[in-house]
Each structure stands twice: as C-alpha cells, then as structure tokens.
Amino acid sequence: MKKGKILITEDEEIVARVNKRMVTSLGYEVVGIVSNGEDAIKFVKAQKPDLILMDINLSGAMNGIEAAAIINREYDVPIIFLTAYSDDKTISEAIESGPYGYISKPFELTTLRITLDLSLSKSKTERKLRESELWWKSSIDSIDQGIITVTIDGGITYLNSAAEKILGYRLNECIGMNYLDIYKVYKSVPNELFICAMHDSQNNPDELLNSKWFIDRHNKHIPIEETISDIKDGKGNFLGKVIIIKDISQKRESQVEVVAARNFYISLLDDFPVPVWRANADGYFNYFNKTWLNLTGRILEQEISFGWMDLIHGEDRETFQNLFRKSFEKEERFEYEFRLLNNEKEYSWILAVGTPFYELNKKFAGFIFAGLDLSKKKVLEKELRTAINKAEQASSAKSNFISNMSHEIRTPLNGIVGLTELLFDTELNPEQLQYLEMVKQSTDVLLSLLNNLLNQSKMEVGKEFLHESVFVLTDILNEIWNPISVQASLKNIIAERKWEHNFGRKIIGDKVKIQQIVLNLLTNALKFTEAGKIELIIINENEIEMSETKTTLLNLHIIVKDTGIGIPIDQHERIFESFTQVDSSSTKKYAGVGLGLCIVKNLVDLFNGKIWFESKPGFGSEFHVLLILKYAIEETSGELVSI
Numbered sequence: 001m002k003k004g005k006i007l008i009t010e011d012e013e014i015v016a017r018v019n020k021r022m023v024t025s026l027g028y029e030v031v032g033i034v035s036n037g038e039d040a041i042k043f044v045k046a047q048k049p050d051l052i053l054m055d056i057n058l059s060g061a062m063n064g065i066e067a068a069a070i071i072n073r074e075y076d077v078p079i080i081f082l083t084a085y086s087d088d089k090t091i092s093e094a095i096e097s098g099p100y101g102y103i104s105k106p107f108e109l110t111t112l113r114i115t116l117d118l119s120l121s122k123s124k125t126e127r128k129l130r131e132s133e134l135w136w137k138s139s140i141d142s143i144d145q146g147i148i149t150v151t152i153d154g155g156i157t158y159l160n161s162a163a164e165k166i167l168g169y170r171l172n173e174c175i176g177m178n179y180l181d182i183y184k185v186y187k188s189v190p191n192e193l194f195i196c197a198m199h200d201s202q203n204n205p206d207e208l209l210n211s212k213w214f215i216d217r218h219n220k221h222i223p224i225e226e227t228i229s230d231i232k233d234g235k236g237n238f239l240g241k242v243i244i245i246k247d248i249s250q251k252r253e254s255q256v257e258v259v260a261a262r263n264f265y266i267s268l269l270d271d272f273p274v275p276v277w278r279a280n281a282d283g284y285f286n287y288f289n290k291t292w293l294n295l296t297g298r299i300l301e302q303e304i305s306f307g308w309m310d311l312i313h314g315e316d317r318e319t320f321q322n323l324f325r326k327s328f329e330k331e332e333r334f335e336y337e338f339r340l341l342n343n344e345k346e347y348s349w350i351l352a353v354g355t356p357f358y359e360l361n362k363k364f365a366g367f368i369f370a371g372l373d374l375s376k377k378k379v380l381e382k383e384l385r386t387a388i389n390k391a392e393q394a395s396s397a398k399s400n401f402i403s404n405m406s407h408e409i410r411t412p413l414n415g416i417v418g419l420t421e422l423l424f425d426t427e428l429n430p431e432q433l434q435y436l437e438m439v440k441q442s443t444d445v446l447l448s449l450l451n452n453l454l455n456q457s458k459m460e461v462g463k464e465f466l467h468e469s470v471f472v473l474t475d476i477l478n479e480i481w482n483p484i485s486v487q488a489s490l491k492n493i494i495a496e497r498k499w500e501h502n503f504g505r506k507i508i509g510d511k512v513k514i515q516q517i518v519l520n521l522l523t524n525a526l527k528f529t530e531a532g533k534i535e536l537i538i539i540n541e542n543e544i545e546m547s548e549t550k551t552t553l554l555n556l557h558i559i560v561k562d563t564g565i566g567i568p569i570d571q572h573e574r575i576f577e578s579f580t581q582v583d584s585s586s587t588k589k590y591a592g593v594g595l596g597l598c599i600v601k602n603l604v605d606l607f608n609g610k611i612w613f614e615s616k617p618g619f620g621s622e623f624h625v626l627l628i629l630k631y632a633i634e635e636t637s638g639e640l641v642s643i
C-alpha cells in the first residue's frame with residue numbers, strides 16, 4: 001500500500017520527472033504534476049492530495065508561496081517547499097505561508113524521505129487533534145450549564161455557549177480579560193430580591209445561604225448555582241480553574257410561586273373563623289390555627305403532638321381517640337362531637353370533621369380537621385328541650401283536666417238523659433212533649449260534644465288503644481247510617497249508601513272506632529251541605545293472604561262525599577289540627593268546636609291507616625279513609641275466633 005498521495009508542482013519538466021521518480025521510490029504515489037500555482041489550486045480542489053511538493057519559483061502569475069498561502073487557508077493540505085532560493089527574504093516569506101517543510105535543491109533522497117514522512121505524520125496528528133477539539137467543543141457547547149476556564153491568574157481561556165448566554169459576553173470579546181471583570185457574584189441577596197429570598201428561607205434556609213446572585217452585563221441579578229474546580233496537568237501542576245455555573249431563575253420563580261401559594265393557604269387557614277388542626281402521616285398533630293389557639297388560650301407548643309388531647313373532656317377522650325384511630329387506619333372521613341376545655345375554663349361543644357389529605361403522588365399525608373363550635377346550638381337545644389317538656393307537661397295537664405271535667409260533666413248529664421227518657425213514659429201534654437223533645441236534642445248534642453272532648457284528650461295523652469271484637473261491617477255501619485239518613489231527609493238532602501262489594505264476612509277490629517270515623521265524616525258532610533246529596537261508599541280494594549297467621553287482610557276503602565260548601569284550598573293543610581274551623585263565624589252557623597277531623601285522623605293513625613280528602617269550595621268534599629282490617633277465622637264449629 002502507498003504511503004500517501006503526492007502532488008508535484010514544478011515548472012521544469014525534467015526536474016518534475018526526477019522528483020516523481022524519487023518520491024515514487026520512497027513508496028509514495030504521485031497523483032499529479034502541475035506547472036503553476038493556479039493549476040495546483042484547481043488540482044487540490046478536485047482531488048485533495050495528502051501532500052504537495054511545491055516549487056517556489058513557478059511559471060504562472062502566482063508563485064509557489066502565494067499558491068501555498070491560498071491552499072493552506074482553504075484546503076488544509078500540507079505543503080513542502082522545494083527550492084533553490086536560499087535568500088532570507090524568500091525563506092521568511094515561505095515560512096509565513098505555513099508550510100510543513102522546506103527542502104533546498106539539490107537534496108538527497110534521505111532528506112526527502114525524512115521531510116515527507118514527518119510532514120505527513122504531523123499533518124495526520126494535527127487533523128486528529130482538530131477533529132477531537134471540534135468534538136469536544138461541540139459537546140461542551142451542548143451542555144446547558146455555563147463553563148468558563150481561566151488561567152492561574154484568572155485570564156479567561158474559554159467560555160461555552162451557555163456561559164456566553166449567562167454572562168452576556170462572546171468568547172472572542174473575553175479572551176485576555178480577567179474573569180472577575182465580567183463574572184460579578186454576590187453572596188448576599190440584593191435588596192429588591194430580599195422578600196423572595198425570605199420566602200425561600202422558610203422553604204429551605206440552607207439553600208438560601210448557599211445561593212449566589214450574579215450580575216450580568218445589563219446589571220440584571222440572576223440567581224445561580226456555581227461549582228469551581230482546579231485544572232491540573234498529568235503531574236498535578238495547577239494550570240487554572242474551571243467554573244461551572246447554572247442559571248436557576250426558573251427554579252427560583254417556581255419556588256417563589258410555591259412559597260406564595262403555601263403562604264396563601266397558611267394565612268387562609270390561620271385566620272379561618274373555625275378551629276383547624278392537622279395530623280401528619282404518623283398521626284402526630286403538628287398544626288393548630290390561630291382560631292384554635294384563641295379558643296383554648298394556649299400556645300402552639302402546648303398543643304402539638306398530643307398535648308391538645310388533655311383539653312378533651314374525660315368522658316369524650318377515649319371515644320375520640322378510638323374513632324380517630326379507626327378513621328386514620330382506613331383513611332376515612334372522621335366526625336365526632338366532643339367537649340373541649342376553652343380559655344374560660346369551660347367546655348365548648350365542638351363538632352370535629354376530619355378528612356385525610358394526600359401528597360401529589362397520592363401518598364397519604366395525614367388528616368386535617370375543622371371544628372364547629374356547637375356550644376350556642378347546644379344551649380339552644382337545651383332551652384328548646386326544656387320548653388318542649390314544659391309545653392308537653394302543660395298540654396298533658398290540660399288534656400287530663402278536660403278528661404276529668406268531661407267525666408264530671410257526663411255524670412250529671414247522664415242523669416238528665418236518663419230522667420228525660422223516663423219522662424217520655426209519663427203522661428205529658430203536647431206542649432210538655434215538645435219541650436221534652438228539645439231537652440233531649442240538646443242533651444244529645446252536649447253528650448256527643450263531651451264524648452269528642454274526652455276522646456281527644458285520651459288520644460293526646462296516648463291513652464287510647466284499639467279494642468278488638470268480631471263483627472259484620474255492614475251491621476255496624478247500618479247502625480250509624482240509619483239516624484244520619486233520617487236527619488238528611490229532614491234537611492231535604494239525598495243520602496245514598498253504596499256497598500261496592502259483599503261485606504257479609506266477619507271482621508276483627510275495633511268496631512266502635514270504625515263507627516266513630518265514619519260517623520264524624522258523615523256528620524260533617526251533612527252539617528256542611530245545604531242541598532244536594534251525601535254519599536257513603538265502601539270498597540274492598542284488595543285482600544292479602546297472610547300465610548304465617550293463616551289470616552286474610554282486608555284493605556277497606558271508605559269514601560264520604562257531599563255536595564256542600566267545600567273547604568278552601570288554603571285550609572287544606574290545617575284541617576286535621578285540633579280546634580280548627582275554616583271560618584270561626586261558621587261556629588255560629590254550624591255547630592261544632594273543630595275536634596271531629598282531628599279525632600278521625602288520630603283514630604285512622606291508631607289503625608295505621610291513611611286519610612286524605614279532595615274538596616273544592618262551592619262544589620263539595622270527598623273524604624277517603626283506608627283501613628287494613630282482618631277477617632275472622634271461621635272454626636268448623638261455626639265459632640269465630642280472634643287472632
């Protein structure tokens with residue numbers, strides 16, 4: 001293999017051939033022979049030889065030195081001058097053009113060999129060096145940290161691109177300058193940045209102490225991180241320093257934002273008008289807001305860890321701790337009402353609501369509590385309870401009084417009723433008979449009124465119960481229907497009764513109360529109807545077989561309709577309340593005290609039944625009652641038994 005490709009530039013043909021033979025004999029390949037500088041440049045451009053043997057004195061417009069200067073500048077091909085000139089001026093001109101060697105003619109083969117071999121090896125080494133320098137420089141330039149190298153005296157020798165950007169100087173501007181002229185670092189924090197720095201110090205004081213601020217070419221403060229290391233040669237001799245700097249403005253800005261957000265939430269929590277406190281992921285309480293501290297009248301140091309638990313009322317503490325432990329383990333919402341000793345040495349009722357909170361990576365971070373001071377509510381509740389108790393006692397006393405009075409009045413009244421009946425059997429003239437009829441009517445009304453009062457007061461004190469017996473529904477309803485139909489005909493009102501199903505089968509239930517319900521509704525229908533008709537409709541809605549008790553339940557639907565004055569819509573809500581009448585002036589027109597519907601409603605409730613109505617003023621009313629009753633079981637003997 002040839003040792004290298006050589007171009008010979010020589011205007012004398014014989015010399016050129018001799019040179020070619022010599023070069024070839026040394027193991028090199030002669031790739032071309034040209035006679036002038038212009039051709040040499042063209043050849044280099046086209047073929048790029050490894051080396052040029054250049055005669056200084058050439059035939060063309062350009063001499064060898066001029067051609068060599070251009071080639072050297074533009075094509076990076078090593079040149080060796082071959083010349084007979086030996087005057088100082090030519091030699092120094094030739095050297096300035098940057099040749100690799102200079103051989104005076106005539107020369108010996110050995111001289112040529114040594115010069116060629118050395119030049120080629122030097123050129124190769126230099127190329128490698130340049131390549132490696134290029135690689136190294138572009139690598140260093142791609143690093144986003146600024147790198148500055150300086151000599152022992154601080155003279156700048158190199159800046160990478162990142163350093164140029166941070167410092168605001170170009171490398172070529174700085175060469176020869178001392179780095180302290182352009183790299184102005186302040187350990188102390190500049191005034192206008194003091195506040196941010198203070199925020200940072202809360203965040204990480206160490207970082208603040210170590211942080212440095214650099215002032216750039218335009219007098220702007222830039223926070224930096226900096227490392228300085230020594231540069232030493234292979235023998236450990238100190239050559240200079242390398243300074244690596246990083247612009248941490250962005251990091252600072254986001255730190256400042258984080259700190260600002262953190263401060264916002266801290267002040268929000270601190271001044272929040274309810275007590276707020278927090279446990280960390282290990283269950284230790286490490287935060288209590290101002291409202292808490294104001295409430296307990298203590299300082300943070302007394303509350304943290306578990307200090308605050310001493311303030312929980314002895315009867316509530318263990319439950320609090322147990323519930324909190326459970327919620328904490330399961331990371332579940334916590335809620336508990338407890339008593340907390342306040343700054344006035346009294347217990348405040350606090351409803352504590354705790355919720356788990358998490359870090360960004362969803363890692364459990366602890367519990368945050370908010371407390372609602374329920375003390376005022378508790379006082380109100382207590383007052384309300386006392387008031388209710390008092391009202392209940394008063395109401396019960398009133399009911400007892402009415403009940404007693406009704407009894408007391410009923411005894412002499414019964415005497416009057418009995419004696420009136422006896423009087424009917426005596427000899428009476430027509431006038432006396434008429435007066436006696438009037439006495440009887442008045443005593444009947446009075447008796448029914450007393451019965452209602454008695455019923456109502458019994459209900460109010462909860463003394464009323466269902467008394468079961470066996471009966472046929474149609475029989476007990478006929479008993480109350482007959483007098484009603486007589487009274488209706490006296491008022492010229494049609495009275496209609498519809499049994500929608502066969503109700504011949506025996507039923508178990510409180511027949512008196514069923515009669516009371518229907519009678520009250522019918523009496524009202526009749527009372528508030530001047531013309532038209534009143535109706536009683538009984539429907540068997542459905543029957544349910546109860547396999548366990550072998551009974552059949554009957555879903556009885558009672559409807560009482562009338563074409564009377566109706567009930568105004570705004571009264572619908574309160575019509576079942578006791579002593580309620582739509583219009584108290586009606587008391588005079590229609591007898592009654594507003595107890596009937598209240599009693600009906602209470603009776604229906606005793607049956608666990610339902611009552612509702614539809615009514616339109618001027619058109620009439622329709623009252624509905626649903627009662628669930630039992631059919632009696634018929635034994636083979638024909639006897640009926642109640643279950």
Ligand code: ADP
Nearest residue numbers: 524525528566581582592593594595596597621
């Ligand atoms: P009262 O003894 O006054 O009849 P109720 O409790 O039975 O007391 O009824 C309360 C009020 O409801 C009555 O005063 C009346 O204004 C109204 N009311 C009840 N039933 C009817 C009805 N069928 N038609 C019109 N108004 C009625």
